[in-house]
Amino acid sequence: MKRYNIAVVGATGMVGNKFLEVLTEKQLPVDNYYLFASAKSAGKVINFMGKDHTVIELTDENVAKLEGKCDIALFSAGGATSKQYAPVFVKHGILVIDNSAQWRMDPDVPLVVPEVNPQDIDWNHGIIANPNCSTIQAMLPLKALNDAFGIKRVVYSTYQAVSGAGVAGYNDLLEGLKAFVNGTEYQTKKFPYQIANNCLPHIDIFMENGYTKEEMKMIWETKKILGDQSIKVTATTVRVPVLNSHSESINIEFKKPATKEGIIAALKTQEHIIIMDDPANNVYPMPILSTGHDEVFVGRIRMDDTVDSGCNLWVCADNIRKGAASNAVQIAEYMINNNKI
Amino acid sequence: MKRYNIAVVGATGMVGNKFLEVLTEKQLPVDNYYLFASAKSAGKVINFMGKDHTVIELTDENVAKLEGKCDIALFSAGGATSKQYAPVFVKHGILVIDNSAQWRMDPDVPLVVPEVNPQDIDWNHGIIANPNCSTIQAMLPLKALNDAFGIKRVVYSTYQAVSGAGVAGYNDLLEGLKAFVNGTEYQTKKFPYQIANNCLPHIDIFMENGYTKEEMKMIWETKKILGDQSIKVTATTVRVPVLNSHSESINIEFKKPATKEGIIAALKTQEHIIIMDDPANNVYPMPILSTGHDEVFVGRIRMDDTVDSGCNLWVCADNIRKGAASNAVQIAEYMINNNKI
Numbered sequence: 001m002k003r004y005n006i007a008v009v010g011a012t013g014m015v016g017n018k019f020l021e022v023l024t025e026k027q028l029p030v031d032n033y034y035l036f037a038s039a040k041s042a043g044k045v046i047n048f049m050g051k052d053h054t055v056i057e058l059t060d061e062n063v064a065k066l067e068g069k070c071d072i073a074l075f076s077a078g079g080a081t082s083k084q085y086a087p088v089f090v091k092h093g094i095l096v097i098d099n100s101a102q103w104r105m106d107p108d109v110p111l112v113v114p115e116v117n118p119q120d121i122d123w124n125h126g127i128i129a130n131p132n133c134s135t136i137q138a139m140l141p142l143k144a145l146n147d148a149f150g151i152k153r154v155v156y157s158t159y160q161a162v163s164g165a166g167v168a169g170y171n172d173l174l175e176g177l178k179a180f181v182n183g184t185e186y187q188t189k190k191f192p193y194q195i196a197n198n199c200l201p202h203i204d205i206f207m208e209n210g211y212t213k214e215e216m217k218m219i220w221e222t223k224k225i226l227g228d229q230s231i232k233v234t235a236t237t238v239r240v241p242v243l244n245s246h247s248e249s250i251n252i253e254f255k256k257p258a259t260k261e262g263i264i265a266a267l268k269t270q271e272h273i274i275i276m277d278d279p280a281n282n283v284y285p286m287p288i289l290s291t292g293h294d295e296v297f298v299g300r301i302r303m304d305d306t307v308d309s310g311c312n313l314w315v316c317a318d319n320i321r322k323g324a325a326s327n328a329v330q331i332a333e334y335m336i337n338n339n340k341i
Numbered sequence: 342m343k344r345y346n347i348a349v350v351g352a353t354g355m356v357g358n359k360f361l362e363v364l365t366e367k368q369l370p371v372d373n374y375y376l377f378a379s380a381k382s383a384g385k386v387i388n389f390m391g392k393d394h395t396v397i398e399l400t401d402e403n404v405a406k407l408e409g410k411c412d413i414a415l416f417s418a419g420g421a422t423s424k425q426y427a428p429v430f431v432k433h434g435i436l437v438i439d440n441s442a443q444w445r446m447d448p449d450v451p452l453v454v455p456e457v458n459p460q461d462i463d464w465n466h467g468i469i470a471n472p473n474c475s476t477i478q479a480m481l482p483l484k485a486l487n488d489a490f491g492i493k494r495v496v497y498s499t500y501q502a503v504s505g506a507g508v509a510g511y512n513d514l515l516e517g518l519k520a521f522v523n524g525t526e527y528q529t530k531k532f533p534y535q536i537a538n539n540c541l542p543h544i545d546i547f548m549e550n551g552y553t554k555e556e557m558k559m560i561w562e563t564k565k566i567l568g569d570q571s572i573k574v575t576a577t578t579v580r581v582p583v584l585n586s587h588s589e590s591i592n593i594e595f596k597k598p599a600t601k602e603g604i605i606a607a608l609k610t611q612e613h614i615i616i617m618d619d620p621a622n623n624v625y626p627m628p629i630l631s632t633g634h635d636e637v638f639v640g641r642i643r644m645d646d647t648v649d650s651g652c653n654l655w656v657c658a659d660n661i662r663k664g665a666a667s668n669a670v671q672i673a674e675y676m677i678n679n680n681k682i
Contacts, residue, residue, distance in 0.1 A: 153647050157498030157590035159540050159579065181522045192623045199500050199581060199588045199628055201641050201655040206620035210601070210643040232647035236590040236655060238500065240540060241582050247540045249498035249577040251592070260551070279547035282533045287540055300542050302551040306494050306573035314542040314577060 003031045004336060005070045007094065009085065010077030011035035011055060012044065014166045015099055018325035019074050020048050022294075026329055028336060034070060036062070038077070060088055067092040071341055072332050075099055076324065090126035095341055097128050097328045101213075104129040104221060111224050114330045115271050116143040120227075121331065121340055128331055133323025134158050134214065134237060134246055135221040137315055140273050140296040142252070146226055148266035149309065150255030156218055156235040159247035160203060161287060164319050165190050165239070173241055191239070200239040212237060245287035246319040254309040260301060263311055267298055272322075277301045285316035293318055294326045344372045345677060346411045348435065350426065351418030352376035352387065352396060355507045356440055359666035360415050361389050367670055369677060375411060377403070379418070401429055408433040412682055413673050416440055417665065431467035436682055438469050438669045442554075445470040445562060452565050455671045456612050457484040461568075462672065462681055469672055474664025475499050475555065475578060475587055476562040478656055481614050481637040483593070487567055489607035490650065491596030497559055497576040500588035501544060502628060505660050506531050506580070514582055532580070541580040553578060586628035587660040595650040601642060604652055608639055613663075618642045626657035634659055635667045 006023070010016040016037070023033070035046055035053045042057035056062050058077070063085065073089045075082050076099035086096040086103065103109040110120035111129045116139045121128060131139070138156065145151060162173040168190035176196030179186035188194055192202065203214035211219075215235040222233045240247075267273050276285050276299040285297035300314035317323060335341040347364070351357040357378070364374070376387055376394045383398035397403050399418070404426065414430045416423050417440035427437040427444065444450040451461035452470045457480045462469060472480070479497065486492060503514040509531035517537030520527035529535055533543065544555035552560075556576040563574045581588075608614050617626050617640040626638035641655035658664060676682040 155496050155592045155647075157577075157592075159500065159581065177518055178522050181519050193627060194629060197582075197584055197629065199583060199657075201588070201590075201625050201627070202620075202623065210620060210641070212620075234592065234645045234647045234653060236498075236592075236641065236653050238588070238590065238655075240500065241538075242540060243538055247542070247579070249542075249579065249590075251496045251498075251575065251577075279543075279551060279553075282543065284542050286534060286542070288535060288538065300551070300577065304575045306496075306575045312575060312577050314579075316540075 001029055003029050004072065005032040005034070006030050006332065007034040007036060007066060007070050007073040007089070009036040009058060009073055009075045010081065011046065012037045012041040013076060014163060014170065015076035015320060015324045018320045019076065019329065020046070022321065022325050022329045024049055026333060028333060034066060058085060063088045063092055066094060070094045072097060074328050074332065086127050095124070095126060095128070097130060097331050099130040099324055099328055101132065101217060103127050104131060104217070105224065111221060112331055113139045113225055113327060114334045115140055117225055117227065118334055121335060130324065130328045130331065131221045131225060132214070132217040133164050133319040134160060134248065135218050135225070136323050136327050137246060137296045137317035137319070138222065138248055138250060139225050140270050141267055141298050141313060141315060142222065143226060144266045144270035144273070145252060145254070145263065146228070148262065149258045151231050151252060152255050153232040153253040154222065155251040156233070157249040158235070158237045159240045159242070160237060161242040161244045161246055161319055162195055162239065163244040164246065164323070170243060173243060195239060195241050197241060201236065203237045203239055242287050244318060244320060245290045245316055246323060247285070247287055248315045250313045250315060251304060252311055252313065253307045256309060258309050258311065260303055263301055272296060273298055275299065285314055287316055290316040291318050292321070294322050296322060342370055344370050345413065346373040346375070347371050347673065348375040348377060348407060348411050348414040348430070350377040350399060350414055350416045351422065353378045353382040353385065354417060355504060355511065356417035356661060356665045359661045360417065360670065363662065363666050363670045365390055367674060369674060375407060399426060404429045405433055407435060411435045413438060415669050415673065427468050436465070436467060436469070438471060438672050440471040440665055440669055442473065442558060444468050445472065446565065452562060453672055454480045454566055454668060455675045456481055458566055458568065459675055462676060471665065471669045471672065472562045472566060473555070473558040474505050474660040475501060475589065476559050476566070477664050477668050478587060478637045478658035479563065479589055479591060480566050481611050482608055482639050482654060482656060483563065484567060485607045485611035485614070486593060486595070486604065487569070489603065490599045492572050492593060493596050494573040494594040495563065496592040497574070498590040499576070499578045500581045500583070501578060502583040502585045502587055502660055503536060503580065504585040505587065505664070511584060514584060536580060536582050538582060542577065544578045544580055583628050585659060585661060586631045586657055587664060588626070588628055589656045591654045591656060592645060593652055593654065594648045597650060599650050599652065601644055604642055613637060614639055616640065626655055628657055631657040632659050633662070635663050637663060
């Protein structure tokens with residue numbers, strides 16, 4: 001079997017750390033890993049898969065050295081770094097799987113959830129984009145339901161964990177909770193207001209139309225991944241005081257008639273969905289259940305009789321795993337297993 | 342000016358306490374207050390408006406003693422107590438304003454938000470119901486928008502605070518957060534699962550159709566209060582780890598064309614709405630802002646182009662004040678000021 005070499009760019013960040021964890025679990029046929037980070041973290045030694053790895057500074061020269069020695073680079077170092085360095089890796093023959101928003105809406109870049117649109121991998125030109133965390137988890141149920149009933153319109157309301165805002169966001173909640181419990185003050189570093197004991201209807205920047213960029217990502221990316229620009233999507237995205245795993249209330253209007261049984265049957269055809277829908281026994285998805293897993297948890301499945309055909313869903317997933325690191329590694333795994341690289 | 346006497350039933354509970362706080366602020370023309378609670382709290386002395394009040398046990402005999410000496414009873418002691426005792430108060434000539442769900446959907450009982458449908462007070466038969474907390478806060482913006490544009494359909498997703506689950510729910514979060522910060526275990530008493538660091542898509546009991554009773558309350562009560570059974574309403578209600586103030590993501594489809602300016606103009610006509618909608622300056626409603634206020638905070642106003650005419654709103658309000666105690670006291674105040682009693 002062919003062996004590979006993989007670079008991880010942004011190896012010391014929240015998602016970068018998770019890349020290493022997921023790669024350890026997956027045990028892909030990889031000989032060498034190259035861990036990249038900014039000058040600040042370069043030189044740091046990370047023990048990974050039983051080997052000490054010295055973190056390499058992300059520079060043009062250091063990337064050039066990988067030519068012929070590296071197949072795939074997993075990026076999670078922010079949009080600016082992806083914009084600058086993804087083309088450098090591509091130039092040296094290394095396929096980039098990028099977790100930032102930088103390339104997602106580029107018509108030359110496939111935006112991929114491996115369970116949903118693996119076929120889009122085939123037309124890549126060196127970069128494959130990993131969708132936004134809040135989009136990824138919705139795609140598994142929406143793909144299954146779109147295939148079965150045709151989706152006309154989606155209304156998303158999200159309940160997003162602070163881990164989606166990186167280490168600084170994570171610490172804002174942890175430190176904020178400590179201060180809250182101890183009756184002291186804590187000044188948030190990442191969020192504009194306290195997140196402990198609060199909800200922030202503000203994720204990413206505000207756009208001219210009043211929507212946040214996070215909301216627009218869900219709108220744009222849903223259509224691109226499902227490959228249907230006619231699907232109508234609107235969204236309200238909200239940060240809640242939860243450390244990890246995003247939750248979503250999804251209202252869906254179908255083109256064709258649907259029943260609850262039909263919806264469950266459709267969801268069961270979709271790999272990596274765990275249906276938790278037994279209200280009588282208090283069985284439903286929750287962030288504390290989905291954390292640590294790569295599956296998408298779907299429950300509270302209810303027919304919506306306010307439209308001709310529709311339903312409400314409640315969907316939870318680990319936003320750092322399935323919403324980021326695991327999805328990117330799954331793309332690499334898919335390409336390796338299917339000889340796409 | 343006529344003077345009144347008011348009874349408070351459930352005076353020692355979460356909302357009961359808030360009744361006393363709001364009554365102190367309002368300084369209605371009241372001579373005597375009678376504080377009722379269950380046998381467990383009876384005999385307890387509560388200093389209220391500078392006077393010591395001994396809590397009276399809620400029994401038929403003790404209610405009978407109020408005949409001719411009491412005008413209004415504010416109830417917040419749970420549905421079972423309301424079911425048993427509201428008719429007893431009515432029999433003795435005392436108007437009941439009830440905060441439980443017991444009478445809300447009774448066709449003989451008006452369900453009132455004073456800023457929205459005060460005219461319904463007139464056809465009461467001794468009991469006036471206070472709507473569910475999550476419904477009340479939505480009614481102020483929805484009434485204004487229904488008058489202006491005609492509402493066709495509403496999709497609610499709620500972010501509800503633990504204070505809505507009473508003292509036990511409040512303590513489940515407080516104690517849960519302490520345990521979370523200290524790395525210890527806490528067994529919740531009110532909620533089926535931990536609420537600290539979690540979201541529970543489960544408020545009130547599950548109904549046969551898969552919706553929770555909380556969701557059905559929002560659906561039923563919205564139509565009754567707006568006086569239009571043709572309005573289509575669906576809901577997903579979720580408990581979030583916030584101590585106080587409910588937040589709501591509301592997607593609305595209108596019958597008539599609307600613009601953002603028109604929506605803001607309509608909201609401005611509605612008393613007790615505070616519009617916080619200046620994203621460029623990070624101005625939007627949050628639970629930490631609405632707590633302690635009786636107004637409903639409305640922001641994140643965005644046109645929704647996935648329907649012919651529609652919008653998304655983010656609405657926060659203090660669920661114990663406007664969502665419960667203040668709304669009930671406002672009903673009493675309205676009746677007193679307008680000689681309806």
